[in-house]
Amino acid sequence: MRVRFAPSPTGRPHLGNMRTALFNWLFARSRGGAFVLRIEDTDQTRRIEGAVEAIYESLRWLGLDWDEGPDVGGPYGPYIQSERLPLYQEWARYLVAHDKAYYCYCSSERLEQMRAEQLTRGVPPRYDRRCRNLTAEERRALEAQGIQPVIRFKTPLSGRTEYTDLLLGKRQVRNATLDDFILLKSDGFPTYHLANIVDDHFMRITHVMRADEWLPSLPRHILLYKAFGWEPPAFIHLPLIVNKERKKLSKRDGDMELDWYRRQGYLPEAVANFLALMGWTPGTGTELMTLDEMVQSFSLERLSRSPAVFDMERLAWFNRQHLKRRPLSEVAALCRPYLQEAFGVETAWRPDCGFPDPEAWLSALVEAVYEEIACLSEIPGAVRFLFEDIVMELEAQQVLAEPAAGVVLAEFDQRLRRLADLHPASVQQMLADLRGALKASHGLAGRQVMFPLRAALTGRLHGPQLHLIIALLGRERCLERVARVRNVLAERR
RNA sequence: GGCGCAUUCGUCUAGCGGCCUAGGACAUCGCCCUCUCAAGGCGAAGAUCGGGGGUUCGAAUCCCCCAUGCGCUACCA
Numbered sequence: 001m002r003v004r005f006a007p008s009p010t011g012r013p014h015l016g017n018m019r020t021a022l023f024n025w026l027f028a029r030s031r032g033g034a035f036v037l038r039i040e041d042t043d044q045t046r047r048i049e050g051a052v053e054a055i056y057e058s059l060r061w062l063g064l065d066w067d068e069g070p071d072v073g074g075p076y077g078p079y080i081q082s083e084r085l086p087l088y089q090e091w092a093r094y095l096v097a098h099d100k101a102y103y104c105y106c107s108s109e110r111l112e113q114m115r116a117e118q119l120t121r122g123v124p125p126r127y128d129r130r131c132r133n134l135t136a137e138e139r140r141a142l143e144a145q146g147i148q149p150v151i152r153f154k155t156p157l158s159g160r161t162e163y164t165d166l167l168l169g170k171r172q173v174r175n176a177t178l179d180d181f182i183l184l185k186s187d188g189f190p191t192y193h194l195a196n197i198v199d200d201h202f203m204r205i206t207h208v209m210r211a212d213e214w215l216p217s218l219p220r221h222i223l224l225y226k227a228f229g230w231e232p233p234a235f236i237h238l239p240l241i242v243n244k245e246r247k248k249l250s251k252r253d254g255d256m257e258l259d260w261y262r263r264q265g266y267l268p269e270a271v272a273n274f275l276a277l278m279g280w281t282p283g284t285g286t287e288l289m290t291l292d293e294m295v296q297s298f299s300l301e302r303l304s305r306s307p308a309v310f311d312m313e314r315l316a317w318f319n320r321q322h323l324k325r326r327p328l329s330e331v332a333a334l335c336r337p338y339l340q341e342a343f344g345v346e347t348a349w350r351p352d353c354g355f356p357d358p359e360a361w362l363s364a365l366v367e368a369v370y371e372e373i374a375c376l377s378e379i380p381g382a383v384r385f386l387f388e389d390i391v392m393e394l395e396a397q398q399v400l401a402e403p404a405a406g407v408v409l410a411e412f413d414q415r416l417r418r419l420a421d422l423h424p425a426s427v428q429q430m431l432a433d434l435r436g437a438l439k440a441s442h443g444l445a446g447r448q449v450m451f452p453l454r455a456a457l458t459g460r461l462h463g464p465q466l467h468l469i470i471a472l473l474g475r476e477r478c479l480e481r482v483a484r485v486r487n488v489l490a491e492r493r
Numbered sequence: 494g495g496c497g498c499a500u501u502c503g504u505c506u507a508g509c510g511g512c513c514u515a516g517g518a519c520a521u522c523g524c525c526c527u528c529u530c531a532a533g534g535c536g537a538a539g540a541u542c543g544g545g546g547g548u549u550c551g552a553a554u555c556c557c558c559c560a561u562g563c564g565c566u567a568c569c570a
Contacts, residue, residue: 008570043569108568115567124495125566150568168498177496185568192570216497216565239499246562274505277518281506287518304506307563311504314519320532372531382531435528450528462530 001033003207004200005059005066008040009051013058014256015310016211016241016249019275023238023303024209025064026276026291030298036203037069039080040196042189052080058258062268063291068203076203081195088190091198091228092151092183100227101183103149104131105142126179127152151184153193153224161219166207166236167305173219181220193217197224200233209236212307213248236300239279239307246309256310265338265376266315270322274315278308288321316374323370332366335379342380343387354422354471364424365472368464382463386472390459390481399461404444405452406489409482411438412453416470416478428467456485 005021007013013021028035037059039052056071068074078084095101106127115125132154134142142149156175164170183194190198200208215237225232240248249256261271273289281304282289282297289297323331336346349361369382380387392400399405412434419430431450438444450466457469457478470478 006570010570040570046569104568111568119494122494126495171497173496179566182568187568189568191568196570211564212498213564213570237498240564242563244504248564277505279505283507285507285517287505306499308506309504311519314505317519324532369531371533431528445528447528454529460529462528464530466528 001028001031001206002036002204003028003033003209004036004038004203004205006038006040006196006199006210007055008043008046009048009055010043010046011048011051011251012054012257012259014249014251014253015258015261015271015275016256018058018062018258018271019241019278020209020211020238021059021064022062022272022275023280025066026294026298027207027209027300028067029295033206034067035064036074036076036205037066037079038199038203039070040192041080041082042192042195044082044187044189054259061262062258062272081190081199084195084199085188085190087202088194088198089184089188092190092194095153095183095227096151098227099154101151101153102132102134102180103139104152104180104182105134105139105147105149106130107147124177129180132180148186150182150186152180153183153220153227155180155220155223161222163218163222164235165215165218166234166300167303168215168237175223178219178223193220193224197221197228197230201225201228201230205233207234207236209238212237212240236303238303239305241275241278242307242309244309246307261315261375263377265334265378266319267322267326270315270319273322274318278310279304288318319375320371320373323373328363328367331370331376332362334376335362335366338376338379339383339387342384345387348387350474350476352422352476353474354424354427361472364468368468368472372464385458385460385463385469390457392455392459393461395461396455396459399451399455400485400489402448402452404442404448405455406486407442408438408444408449408452409456409486409489413479413482413486416475416482419475422471422475424467424471427470431467431470453482456482 003024005024007017007021025035027033037055039055041047041052052070059066066072068076068079070077070079073079081088092101096103104127111127114128118125131149131152155178159175160172161175161178162170162172181193182191184190199205218235218237222232243249243253243256258271262268269290272291273287273294276289276294277287280298281302282294283302284297286293286297340346347358347362349355349358353361355361355364365383365386366379369379373379373382415430415434419426431453435444435446435449438449451461454461454463454466454469457466457473463469473481
């Protein structure tokens with residue numbers, strides 16, 4: 001059993017592409033088959049520099065490995081269509097020789113004009129088959145004008161073509177509704193239809209799993225297999241992933257690029273998990289899964305037929321869940337670049353804080369906040385107060401304006417100075433003692449103690465647990481920030 | 494215009510003739526926990542299964558018609 005993923009290098013892979021790749025990969029891995037990567041670069045005008053590399057990177061990032069492909073080779077290469085031109089030309093000529101295809105000399109201008117006119121008349125725009133029955137002399141005459149012809153398929157004028165999709169079952173179309181589509185362009189490159197069939201055949205592909213948008217051309221492909229006398233593979237057409245406007249994903253949807261999610265700091269396993277559950281379900285009710293678990297329960301029967309709307313909130317949830325399943329050290333390592341980019345440094349560790357080295361500090365930082373973030377890029381925002389001078393928010397100012405604030409800060413200052421070490425546990429104990437003391441002496445409730453401290457240390461009223469904040473900041477910075485606030489309070493008096 | 498595919502809570506979905514007064518998850522709201530936010534726990538609200546006809550003792554599930562959305566209709570894939 002062999003499947004392939006056959007993207008064209010026309011831009012950065014988007015989520016729709018990658019889900020197709022994922023399903024093919026899951027299918028291959030679950031059945032012990034081969035997963036082949038093939039690059040369909042037959043449109044030279046749309047070719048984009050670096051797109052092939054982007055495809056490799058995206059697949060690798062998601063954790064999808066391929067058994068054969070342009071870079072790893074394989075027994076049926078080359079795996080880039082632009083390197084297989086002679087093959088397509090040979091088989092296009094084969095069809096002409098067997099009266100299954102013909103040369104067409106019509107200019108693009110004429111075709112365009114015809115199409116426009118047909119459209120205004122309200123008839124289906126279709127090639128009028130003018131060149132289908134050219135005599136040898138007519139052809140010579142046209143050729144003498146130096147016209148580079150295309151090769152068109154000689155679609156049967158009557159009868160029906162039966163086609164089967166594993167998800168849909170058997171269908172049929174009237175051949176009269178099909179037109180004579182182009183197989184080989186005038187530049188000698190094949191169209192998708194030709195290249196696809198030739199490659200799938202010679203690469204021994206047994207199952208073609210592709211996006212739904214290809215379903216309308218399946219009858220043509222079946223006709224081609226018949227014309228060649230080849231056995232067609234099984235076909236599975238996957239429902240589209242659509243954007244919030246319920247439209248097919250396009251290059252315009254920048255946030256539909258896989259790369260965007262990678263940069264935002266979504267985990268590959270979360271994206272894969274999320275993607276897989278759009279159009280597929282294991283049937284067990286389980287939602288959180290690793291790639292391996294998905295391989296275990298993957299089956300074609302559980303693929304859906306209806307398009308799915310992309311939901312960012314749901315992705316965020318998957319990401320949170322997978323983030324929690326990763327070892328802290330890994331998450332910490334992943335956070336580094338984001339901190340570096342936001343603050344110019346990866347750490348704000350100080351010798352007088354509650355952690356022995358920057359490594360432990362970073363770990364603690366991540367542990368303190370990683371449950372409140374959806375993706376890694378949100379980390380800097382959550383820990384800004386550790387790296388930069390604080391900006392006092394209005395509600396924090398209000399808390400500090402209250403009469404209890406002064407005494408709380410003074411008492412905290414004393415106790416922090418006396419504290420032997422800033423281990424989170426020590427700080428936590430110190431805060432508990434502080435609360436107890438202030439409750440006894442001034443009748444202050446817990447939040448009347450903690451809020452002013454939080455406000456003075458971070459400028460905000462919410463964030464990680466206070467004892468962690470203190471341990472992360474270190475003694476000196478805490479004392480500074482408290483002193484600054486106390487000065488302001490004193491001036492005001 | 495033609496052809497095709499789709500249609501169950503806002504979203505992803507379970508459901509494949511009786512177990513459905515339609516289940517789960519995300520999001521939303523409330524409560525608990527708590528120094529705060531988040532997480533977590535508990536709970537609520539949310540779908541007359543796109544509409545209309547059939548078939549059947551019985552339909553979200555089968556059949557037909559319609560509507561809507563989307564896709565294809567290129568010397569793009």
